[in-house]
Amino acid sequence: MxxxxxxxxxxxxxxxxxxxxxxxxxxxxxxxxxxxxxxxxxxxxxxxxxxxxxxxxxxxxxxxxxxxxxxxxxxxxxxxxxxxxxxxxxxxxxxxxxxxxxxxxxxxxxxxxxxxxxxxxxxxxxxxxxxxxxxxxxxxxxxxxxxxxxxxxxxxxxxxxxxxxxxxxxxxxxxxxxxxxxxxxxxxxxxxxxxxxxxxxxxxxxxxxxxxxxxxxxxTSLQGNVWECLVDETELNKIKNKYITGNITRRSEGMLIRVISEIQPSQNAIIVQPTLEDAYIYYTARKSGESNE
Ligand SMILES: Nc1ncnc2c1ncn2[C@@H]1O[C@H](COP(=O)(O)OP(=O)(O)OP(=O)(O)O)[C@@H](O)[C@H]1O
Ligand SMILES: [Mg+2]
CATH class of the missing domain: 3.40.50.300 (P-loop containing nucleotide triphosphate hydrolases)
Incomplete structure (x- = not known):
């Protein structure tokens, strides 16, 4: 022990x-x-x-x-x-x-x-x-x-x-x-x-x-708080400034961004399954006070 x-x-x-x-x-x-x-x-x-x-x-x-x-x-x-x-x-x-x-x-x-x-x-x-x-x-x-x-x-x-x-x-x-x-x-x-x-x-x-x-x-602690949304460059910056964000993937239609937030970050955002990486990003960012949420 x-x-x-x-x-x-x-x-x-x-x-x-x-x-x-x-x-x-x-x-x-x-x-x-x-x-x-x-x-x-x-x-x-x-x-x-x-x-x-x-x-x-x-x-x-x-x-x-x-x-x-x-x-x-x-x-x-x-x-x-x-x-x-x-x-x-x-x-x-x-x-x-x-x-x-x-x-x-x-x-x-x-x-x-x-x-x-x-x-x-x-x-x-x-x-x-x-x-x-x-x-x-x-x-x-x-x-x-x-x-x-x-x-x-x-x-x-x-x-x-x-x-x-x-x-x-x-x-x-x-x-x-x-x-x-x-x-x-x-x-x-x-x-x-x-x-x-x-x-x-x-x-x-x-x-x-x-x-x-x-x-x-x-x-489980992040269930319902992890989102993915497809955004353009302007909206991407707005979301990054306002929320705790994870991976950003470039797609032909725009950028797919992962957001960790209690509220829906944009109209087309859908809830996705949390990963350990989301938890890591969320808890370290939150405690550092880096989020404006
Ligand atoms: N001998 C030392 N004297 C002064 N500061 C130190 C000393 N050793 C480590 N630190 C500081 O203490 C903090 C923690 O260092 P530590 O090496 O424990 O981090 P870590 O989590 O192992 O990081 P890494 O992932 O880079 O290995 C750092 O800010 C580091 O600069
Ligand atoms: Mg070390």
Whole structure:
């Protein structure tokens, strides 16, 4: 059980990156969704015991992780947003090295490494030095090291950055395939990354938690408030100034615009099914006060 209580983080330059953040997670895949600068990495670094909260506490199974970090560290798999590798080591050597640092039994580690190399499609490159890997391959070796010790809490910061569509899908399947009695905390600003993988979404904006709920609940909250309308250039600008708007698609007859609003934004607007992207746009825009609605 991970429990984040009234956590704030103020950096030494005086900037508050996280304020009064509360979250309780027992198990399952949680998507931490927020724009650049929302505070996702700040939060994850504190959960991984890399940095400390300025205020508040984080508990793992009832223990304050900034007083007794080892209880969490032995259960943790962490992929930082930016991580270093040893470019001269190959994948097997690197994972062996990481396993040794984690204090794993080397016989267990050997089997686990073979399994992970296969799972992350690195078999063909396993004996090549990591320095020669592409960005996506490097990311996959990062995911592999986070999974080495079969962690009870897996914290992965933007794990899908640099992955091509096939590897993104593989990653989602990998996350879905992890047993349900662990916590997976996955940060991203790409809505589709968490749409199928995450059971619950923690939506963050400017250092604050906006909501923590199931995907379906987010969608239900917008039911009847998402519209599509075909407009010309003049009307498009009027609507964009007045309402929270999403995707705009160019059509031969004009522009098809998605609008999130409690009232009908134009006479020909029709109600459509909300998507998670609509919810993301709506809740982040609303809290930023960008709407004139
Ligand atoms: N060491 C630091 N000192 C001062 N400010 C920082 C520091 N690290 C992060 N920040 C600021 O805190 C805010 C949150 O940063 P953070 O990296 O947590 O965001 P993020 O949600 O992970 O964004 P991204 O999607 O770009 O990774 C940003 O405004 C950032 O500039
Ligand atoms: Mg980040």
């Amino acid at each position: 991970l429990s984040i209580k009234n956590v704030s983080k103020k950096y030494s330059n005086g900037f508050t990156a996280l304020s009064d953040f509360n979250l309780e997670v027992e198990s399952g895949v949680i998507g931490l969704l927020g724009a650049n600068g929302a505070g996702k990495s700040t939060l994850m670094k504190m959960i991984a015991t890399i940095s400390k909260p300025s205020q508040g506490h984080i508990y793992w199974n009832g223990q304050d992780i900034h007083k007794n970090g080892d209880v969490l560290r032995q259960d943790l798999g962490y992929l930082p947003q930016e991580f270093g590798v040893f470019p001269n080591l190959n994948a097997v050597e690197f994972l062996n090295y990481m396993a040794a640092l984690k204090g794993m039994n080397m016989r267990i580690a050997k089997n686990r490494i073979e399994e992970l190399i296969d799972l992350l499609n690195l078999s063909d490159a396993a004996k090549r030095s990591i320095g020669s890997y592409s960005g996506g391959m490097r990311q996959r070796i990062g995911i592999a090291q986070a999974l080495l010790n079969d962690p009870k809490i897996l914290v992965v910061d933007e794990p899908t950055v640099g992955l091509d569509p096939n590897e993104r899908m593989n990653f989602r399947n990998l996350i879905n395939g992890l047993s349900k009695d662990r916590i997976v905390l996955l940060s991203t600003h790409i809505v589709s990354d968490v749409e199928s993988a995450a059971e619950k979404i923690a939506l963050m904006n400017k250092g604050k938690l906006i909501c923590f709920c199931k995907n379906e609940e987010l969608l």
